[in-house]
Amino acid sequence: MMxxxxxxxxxxxxMTGTDADSAIVLTSRIRLARNIAGAPFPGWARKExxxxxxxxxxxxxEAIPEMKDAFSHQxxxxxxxxxxxxxxxHLISREQAARGEGSATVVNRNQTLSVxxxxxxxxxxxxxxSGLHLREAYELIAKLDSELEKxxxxxxxxxxxxxxxxxxxxxxxxxxxxxxxxxxxxISDHIGQVIQAVAKLGLAVRGIFGxxxxxLGHLFQISNQSTLGESEDDIISRLERVIQRVxxxxxxxxxxxxxxxxxxxxxxxxxxxxxxxxAYVIDSKEALTHLxxxxxxSDMGCFPRDSIKLCDSLLMDIEPAHxxxxxxxxxxxxxxxxxxxxxxxxxxxxxxxxVINFITDRSSSSNTPxxxxxxx
Amino acid sequence: xxxxxxxxxxxxxxxxxxxxxxxxxxxxxxxxxxxxxTDPDGFLLGxxxxxxxxxxxxxxxxxxxxxxxxxSTRCCxxxxxxxxxxxxxxxxxxxxxxxxFRKEIKNNLGGMHKGTSHTGRVxxxxxxxxxxxxxxxxxQLGINEAIDSEDYExxxxxxDQISKFSADTPEQPEHPDQP
Numbered sequence: 306m307m308x309x310x311x312x313x314x315x316x317x318x319x320m321t322g323t324d325a326d327s328a329i330v331l332t333s334r335i336r337l338a339r340n341i342a343g344a345p346f347p348g349w350a351r352k353e354x355x356x357x358x359x360x361x362x363x364x365x366x367e368a369i370p371e372m373k374d375a376f377s378h379q380x381x382x383x384x385x386x387x388x389x390x391x392x393x394x395h396l397i398s399r400e401q402a403a404r405g406e407g408s409a410t411v412v413n414r415n416q417t418l419s420v421x422x423x424x425x426x427x428x429x430x431x432x433x434x435s436g437l438h439l440r441e442a443y444e445l446i447a448k449l450d451s452e453l454e455k456x457x458x459x460x461x462x463x464x465x466x467x468x469x470x471x472x473x474x475x476x477x478x479x480x481x482x483x484x485x486x487x488x489x490x491x492i493s494d495h496i497g498q499v500i501q502a503v504a505k506l507g508l509a510v511r512g513i514f515g516x517x518x519x520x521l522g523h524l525f526q527i528s529n530q531s532t533l534g535e536s537e538d539d540i541i542s543r544l545e546r547v548i549q550r551v552x553x554x555x556x557x558x559x560x561x562x563x564x565x566x567x568x569x570x571x572x573x574x575x576x577x578x579x580x581x582x583x584a585y586v587i588d589s590k591e592a593l594t595h596l597x598x599x600x601x602x603s604d605m606g607c608f609p610r611d612s613i614k615l616c617d618s619l620l621m622d623i624e625p626a627h628x629x630x631x632x633x634x635x636x637x638x639x640x641x642x643x644x645x646x647x648x649x650x651x652x653x654x655x656x657x658x659x660v661i662n663f664i665t666d667r668s669s670s671s672n673t674p675x676x677x678x679x680x681x
Numbered sequence: 682x683x684x685x686x687x688x689x690x691x692x693x694x695x696x697x698x699x700x701x702x703x704x705x706x707x708x709x710x711x712x713x714x715x716x717x718x719t720d721p722d723g724f725l726l727g728x729x730x731x732x733x734x735x736x737x738x739x740x741x742x743x744x745x746x747x748x749x750x751x752x753s754t755r756c757c758x759x760x761x762x763x764x765x766x767x768x769x770x771x772x773x774x775x776x777x778x779x780x781x782f783r784k785e786i787k788n789n790l791g792g793m794h795k796g797t798s799h800t801g802r803v804x805x806x807x808x809x810x811x812x813x814x815x816x817x818x819x820x821q822l823g824i825n826e827a828i829d830s831e832d833y834e835x836x837x838x839x840x841d842q843i844s845k846f847s848a849d850t851p852e853q854p855e856h857p858d859q860p
Binding site (some may be wrong): 342425447450454455460461462466467472473507530531534539541598 | 760772783790795811835
């Protein structure tokens with residue numbers, strides 16, 4: 306069985322932005338909710354019932370070839386920092402981290418597939434890919450799903466499809482989502498319109514860190530809400546079209562910022578560089594905001610292209626549980642801020658000063674109407 | 682757990698199963714005595730709504746209510762989940778709840794999803810049964826439409842198709858009304 310330390314030492318490809326296309330869409334994620342017919346859902350079941358059903362589910366999940374030598378633990382076997390690390394890596398949910406005996410998590414060796422057992426549903430199967438590859442992620446998880454349906458009696462209804470603890474997931478049980486980096490739309494103040502337009506299409510947009518449109522790190526997640534009345538393919542196609550549209554809008558927002566106000570952008574990126582390179586105490590909010598600008602700068606040619614990867618691994622490594630796991634003890638917020646600054650300084654040590662090649666002459670700023678909202 | 686009738690802690694739990702319909706009541710001691718739960722011959726939960734707590738309901742006399750009130754306390758035979766628990770927890774009790782509370786759940790799905798019936802993937806083992814059922818439902822729908830438009834010939838033809846189809850398959854559909 307894979308050990309926690311192995312999991313920590315080898316971050317998955319999707320966590321470090323190896324996809325050439327991940328400048329705007331960092332990751333694509335698919336989740337399937339599945340339940341066992343006749344057994345009470347985990348939230349309604351008594352603890353003994355959860356404990357009783359767990360070994361069967363876990364055995365079948367571990368037996369799938371894709372899950373060979375997986376990281377597999379009951380939640381009560383993990384420390385609170387370890388659980389939190391898994392949350393920060395998007396391998397388990399916050400709800401699952403709050404659970405103990407009778408619930409388990411199984412993660413494959415390259416951390417692309419994870420199965421939560423006895424979370425809200427008996428099984429939550431998840432697959433993550435870097436970049437915009439929802440369909441690929443779905444195919445991987447569908448394979449796992451069809452292996453499991455051979456050996457587990459799934460709760461399925463001819464009218465309502467896969468039955469889930471919460472009626473919001475019934476039908477396909479599928480939640481598809483993508484994580485997007487949208488600094489262009491935030492800085493140019495068009496993010497509100499984009500969020501509204503996406504919401505009108507029945508999709509959900511939320512900040513990854515923080516709340517609402519003032520998302521820290523300019524990171525957003527777009528996902529489907531409806532799971533019934535549409536096929537898996539329709540859900541994914543619809544979401545993919547909208548995400549492509551948002552990506553185009555972010556692209557043009559970035560171009561427009563350079564055209565309209567190159568000084569402002571150059572100033573933001575260069576200050577972010579200076580600040581992160583020389584800070585000794587930095588909180589999460591400040592770090593995320595400035596790393597986002599380094600990430601934007603890498604895409605605009607101010608830093609070597611692969612600095613995007615550097616930013617993406619830093620985004621995860623400076624999160625509270627990752628810091629405490631590294632320190633091998635609980636840290637006070639002040640201690641975390643110091644350690645965060647230290648890690649950032651050392652990782653950015655070899656990052657060359659920003660090259661600003663988009664300022665040629667003094668440009669006048671003009672106000673033009675925003676791009677039209679996304680359409681399907 | 683709270684008493685169904687007052688704010689006291691429930692200490693008496695009453696489950697009644699008549700003709701396969703199970704109902705549950707959680708009561709505190711005083712309410713239980715008042716409702717006659719402690720008298721084994723005198724207490725019966727209403728058919729669909731509880732006779733409990735109704736000022737007009739005489740004590741210790743079996744009450745059968747027929748109205749399908751929203752205060753229905755029918756419980757899922759699979760797990761004992763009552764539909765009003767959904768408001769508290771936002772989750773259902775087990776997969777059987779969907780069968781037992783189908784009507785209520787479907788009423789609550791409005792606006793949540795793009796549609797009201799599943800059109801996606803079907804587990805391999807259930808694919809055949811699923812397709813048969815969908816096929817029959819479509820034929821039945823066709824019959825209803827034909828009857829509505831007074832095309833009785835078409836309705837009869839469709840009905841024959843159903844009879845033929847169900848003769849070949851184990852699942853027996855409900856017979857359509859004669860035109």
